[in-house]
């Protein structure tokens with residue numbers, strides 16, 4: 001919607017109409033797709049990749065507004081706006097919920113976005129890398145050490161704990177084939 005039109009509406013509009021215009025403009029910046037797909041924010045992003053939209057005198061997270069505009073709920077202070085899809089720019093209300101910070105952290109750990117830091121010793125990390133190079137399957141290592149496959153994968157590739165010793169899995173496909 002052109003600025004001139006918005007200004008003309010502004011001159012005469014009730015707050016309700018202005019709100020409707022703003023919400024319409026908001027949704028025009030969301031690339032909606034299928035019900036289950038991520039709906040990517042097409043406007044500005046902050047440094048963490050979250051959408052930003054100027055609303056009621058300040059920049060606000062687009063995903064938070066997407067949920068508020070859909071449900072009519074406002075986020076209260078102690079809650080986060082959480083993504084079930086791990087896509088910061090996603091504004092699909094079906095992927096969003098207001099939840100506690102701790103629950104958000106638990107959720108990340110459950111889905112293995114973060115390793116269970118501190119659970120493994122340096123010695124265990126070196127052993128895992130050694131066994132992996134010797135041909136152990138990630139699945140078996142995960143079971144052995146009580147962590148997820150994803151954590152093992154990040155350890156053997158040196159993404160997590162890069163400074164701890166032990167052989168790091170390279171991207172050589174020949175190596176991957178050997179241990180797959």
Ligand SMILES: [Zn+2]
Pocket residue numbers: 037038039085086087090091092095
């Ligand atoms: Zn999503």
